[in-house]
Amino acid sequence: MHGKIMNASFDALVIGGGIAGGEAALNLANNGFKVLIVEKDLSIGGKMILLSKVFPTLDCSACITTPKVSEISRHPGITIFTGSEVKSISRKSETSFEAVVIKTPRYVIGEDCTGCQLCEQACPVLVHDQFQYNLVGRKAAYIPFSIASPRVAAIDIENCTLCGACEKVCPTKCIDFTQEEEEYCIDVKTVIIATGFNLFDPLKIPRYGYGTYKNIITSMQMERQLAPTRPFNTILRPGDGKVPDRIAYVLCTGSRDMTVGNPICSQICCMYSIKQAQLLMGALPMADVTIYYINIRSFGKGFEEFYDQAKGMGVNFVKGKIGKITENENGNLNLRYEDINENVVRESEHDLVVLSVGVLPNTDSKALFHDGDLKLDPFSFVDQADPLASPSKTSIDGVFVAGTATGPMDIPDSILSAGASSAEAISYLNRRL
Amino acid sequence: MAAINPEFGKELKNYGAFDFNACYNCGNCTAVCSLSTEEDSFPREMVRFSVLGLEDDIRSSLKPWLCYYCGECSTHCPQEANPGELMMSLRRWLTTEYDWTKLSGLLYRSLPLTIIGFIIAAIGVLIFSALEKFNLQSIMHKGHIFEIIAIAAVFGFILLPNIIRMWWLIILKPKIKVPVIKYLTGFGDLIVHMFTQKRSLGCDDNQLRWFEHFIIVIGYLGLLFTTVFLDWFSNDSLFVIVLGYAMSIIIFIVTIDFMSDRIKKQKEMSKFSQPSDWMFVVWLFLMGLTAFIVRLFIDTGLIEKNIWLYLFHLTILVQWALIIVPFGKWTHFLYRSFAMYFAKIKS
Numbered sequence: 001m002h003g004k005i006m007n008a009s010f011d012a013l014v015i016g017g018g019i020a021g022g023e024a025a026l027n028l029a030n031n032g033f034k035v036l037i038v039e040k041d042l043s044i045g046g047k048m049i050l051l052s053k054v055f056p057t058l059d060c061s062a063c064i065t066t067p068k069v070s071e072i073s074r075h076p077g078i079t080i081f082t083g084s085e086v087k088s089i090s091r092k093s094e095t096s097f098e099a100v101v102i103k104t105p106r107y108v109i110g111e112d113c114t115g116c117q118l119c120e121q122a123c124p125v126l127v128h129d130q131f132q133y134n135l136v137g138r139k140a141a142y143i144p145f146s147i148a149s150p151r152v153a154a155i156d157i158e159n160c161t162l163c164g165a166c167e168k169v170c171p172t173k174c175i176d177f178t179q180e181e182e183e184y185c186i187d188v189k190t191v192i193i194a195t196g197f198n199l200f201d202p203l204k205i206p207r208y209g210y211g212t213y214k215n216i217i218t219s220m221q222m223e224r225q226l227a228p229t230r231p232f233n234t235i236l237r238p239g240d241g242k243v244p245d246r247i248a249y250v251l252c253t254g255s256r257d258m259t260v261g262n263p264i265c266s267q268i269c270c271m272y273s274i275k276q277a278q279l280l281m282g283a284l285p286m287a288d289v290t291i292y293y294i295n296i297r298s299f300g301k302g303f304e305e306f307y308d309q310a311k312g313m314g315v316n317f318v319k320g321k322i323g324k325i326t327e328n329e330n331g332n333l334n335l336r337y338e339d340i341n342e343n344v345v346r347e348s349e350h351d352l353v354v355l356s357v358g359v360l361p362n363t364d365s366k367a368l369f370h371d372g373d374l375k376l377d378p379f380s381f382v383d384q385a386d387p388l389a390s391p392s393k394t395s396i397d398g399v400f401v402a403g404t405a406t407g408p409m410d411i412p413d414s415i416l417s418a419g420a421s422s423a424e425a426i427s428y429l430n431r432r433l
Numbered sequence: 434m435a436a437i438n439p440e441f442g443k444e445l446k447n448y449g450a451f452d453f454n455a456c457y458n459c460g461n462c463t464a465v466c467s468l469s470t471e472e473d474s475f476p477r478e479m480v481r482f483s484v485l486g487l488e489d490d491i492r493s494s495l496k497p498w499l500c501y502y503c504g505e506c507s508t509h510c511p512q513e514a515n516p517g518e519l520m521m522s523l524r525r526w527l528t529t530e531y532d533w534t535k536l537s538g539l540l541y542r543s544l545p546l547t548i549i550g551f552i553i554a555a556i557g558v559l560i561f562s563a564l565e566k567f568n569l570q571s572i573m574h575k576g577h578i579f580e581i582i583a584i585a586a587v588f589g590f591i592l593l594p595n596i597i598r599m600w601w602l603i604i605l606k607p608k609i610k611v612p613v614i615k616y617l618t619g620f621g622d623l624i625v626h627m628f629t630q631k632r633s634l635g636c637d638d639n640q641l642r643w644f645e646h647f648i649i650v651i652g653y654l655g656l657l658f659t660t661v662f663l664d665w666f667s668n669d670s671l672f673v674i675v676l677g678y679a680m681s682i683i684i685f686i687v688t689i690d691f692m693s694d695r696i697k698k699q700k701e702m703s704k705f706s707q708p709s710d711w712m713f714v715v716w717l718f719l720m721g722l723t724a725f726i727v728r729l730f731i732d733t734g735l736i737e738k739n740i741w742l743y744l745f746h747l748t749i750l751v752q753w754a755l756i757i758v759p760f761g762k763w764t765h766f767l768y769r770s771f772a773m774y775f776a777k778i779k780s
Contacts, residue, residue: 252511259513323464324464338463
């Protein structure tokens with residue numbers, strides 16, 4: 001059921017409120033343009049706000065993201081729609097687009113919520129916490145995560161039993177079950193696509209046993225265990241809560257693999273795995289960490305030194321892709337691989353396996369445009385019409401692309417790309433106005 | 434210093450190999466292979482050798498024969514380099530390498546030459562029958578004698594020297610010291626592998642494949658024994674007659690299944706068929722079928738009026754015995770079992 005259709009107009013529409021979208025929006029707003037960020041999640045900050053540290057400097061990821069996110073939220077020139085999706089964009093005139101945005105109800109009046117978490121305590125429903133990548137549970141009335149922006153509760157209506165317990169305890173009476181979906185018709189002059197990427201789902205490789213064997217996690221789940229806002233305050237394997245001694249990283253899970261339809265390198269897995277290995281050496285000084293790789297691609301500034309540093313710290317690097325994984329009775333895992341340097345097939349036992357999952361395109365943006373069909377590249381990332389001279393341009397005039405929507409890249413490159421994209425958008429706006 | 438043959442990859446494509454240059458050496462194929470062990474890790478090493486053109490290393494390797502082509506490596510190859518089919522191509526190539534006459538190589542590489550060979554064999558049978566004035570009794574009698582002579586000659590002059598060549602390439606040339614006693618103690622393995630192919634049970638795919646192969650070997654050897662040593666077509670013993678029927682039925686039923694696999698192309702191992710694969714399975718099928726019908730016609734008294742049927746059977750037999758057995762896919766029966774034997778005595 002739709003509520004009323006509302007109209008609004010902005011200079012720029014930024015689709016996606018991750019680090020690239022946020023950076024692009026800030027640049028535009030600082031130049032005096034009115035910007036709307038549409039974010040489908042309940043908080044802006046994207047994937048970066050959930051990370052532990054960044055490579056190769058080991059700076060705290062949240063400590064870089066949160067000030068940026070606050071700046072975006074407080075900026076008078078930026079409007080943010082969270083929990084919202086762009087349904088369609090069509091060209092209205094030579095210089096403007098019309099975007100239809102759907103805002104799903106949060107069932108909480110954001111302006112009144114103080115983030116006191118009383119509703120969370122009162123709510124009787126427990127479900128998997130998607131922001132902790134299912135490592136722990138959360139309530140159906142919940143604050144997405146502690147450093148979320150906006151730090152406002154939301155009701156997960158799909159799991160809510162409508163018991164009303166949250167309503168009773170809310171001190172500001174901000175819970176409102178009568179909220180309805182809102183549809184906005186928005187006039188914009190330019191669009192920046194910053195829809196980011198999806199992580200590879202390792203269920204697509206059944207021989208690795210993710211989802212079947214208890215002590216196999218994805219790199220994002222390990223990232224959460226290492227982050228400042230981590231769920232356990234230590235590293236635990238999920239099967240039995242044991243602190244692991246022998247941790248294995250399986251690189252190229254879902255990257256450089258035609259059998260899962262993704263032949264390209266994800267560009268970040270080598271480095272984030274090396275980063276996590278170094279952090280694990282700090283968190284669990286007695287643990288052995290082994291990284292199984294095809295090639296270590298440490299191509300960026302400071303990356304090779306970072307790789308050497310990991311080797312120096314005692315991280316074990318083994319050249320050979322993991323072929324299959326089997327589980328022992330005690331929950332330990334046997335990894336079968338060919339040691340390429342020795343030409344010999346081997347099996348090794350580990351008590352926790354981390355699958356370094358790759359970067360997949362977020363193909364949602366393809367369906368956004370009615371006319372002037374948005375072109376994608378052969379790997380379904382947004383196609384760069386002129387990658388050398390004008391890397392942010394897409395196949396549609398006035399629509400730009402930022403960050404991992406164009407292809408796999410790390411955080412500094414995403415921010416660079418967002419900078420380029422906003423610069424292009426600003427010159428486009430200045431030329432047309 | 435290892436000699437590199439830069440043309441090797443091109444040569445191997447004649448034997449069915451695919452884009453093995455796509456390999457980026459991740460070792461996934463070796464890791465998913467259930468027959469790969471610490472002592473004998475394959476197929477990646479063979480892919481690497483093929484890419485580099487290290488012919489001598491492949492020639493002296495038994496690894497291609499240790500693979501029974503379940504196809505897991507090809508299914509899971511992240512580069513779609515098809516290591517399973519490469520191993521199959523290497524087996525074809527090795528077959529031609531062991532052959533001192535070099536005729537295998539010619540026939541494997543050239544389908545027209547193979548067809549010419551088959552036509553010459555057919556014409557030979559016709560000329561022979563004409564010389565015999567199409568007298569069935571005498572043709573059948575001489576056909577039987579031909580079988581015995583052909584088997585002895587093919588073994589003595591072609592297959593035995595080839596096995597010795599294989600031995601030379603694998604044991605003597607790389608200067609591997611093997612005590613004489615090992616040759617004797619390993620002999621049991623040779624016989625076991627020759628008649629049971631038990632190693633292929635280690636493949637992940639299924640036991641049915643092994644069973645089918647096992648009974649077709651029994652059927653083939655059984656039919657050979659019945660026709661050659663018990664002289665099936667001229668024997669009146671009920672037991673022998675029934676035995677021959679049973680063996681020929683086994684052959685044509687199982688080969689029908691093998692052919693339908695190659696047509697359906699669902700299993701990894703039957704996706705890519707070379708002419709040599711087709712001829713092997715089709716001729717085996719025709720042998721079983723024609724032998725069955727010939728004996729049926731003998732038993733129903735129709736053979737006198739249908740001498741063409743026996744001539745057709747004889748043609749198949751001659752083509753099989755003179756072309757497919759010595760120079761074609763049949764030889765895997767020997768090379769595979771001797772590979773297991775050499776692997777055993779080397780260790």
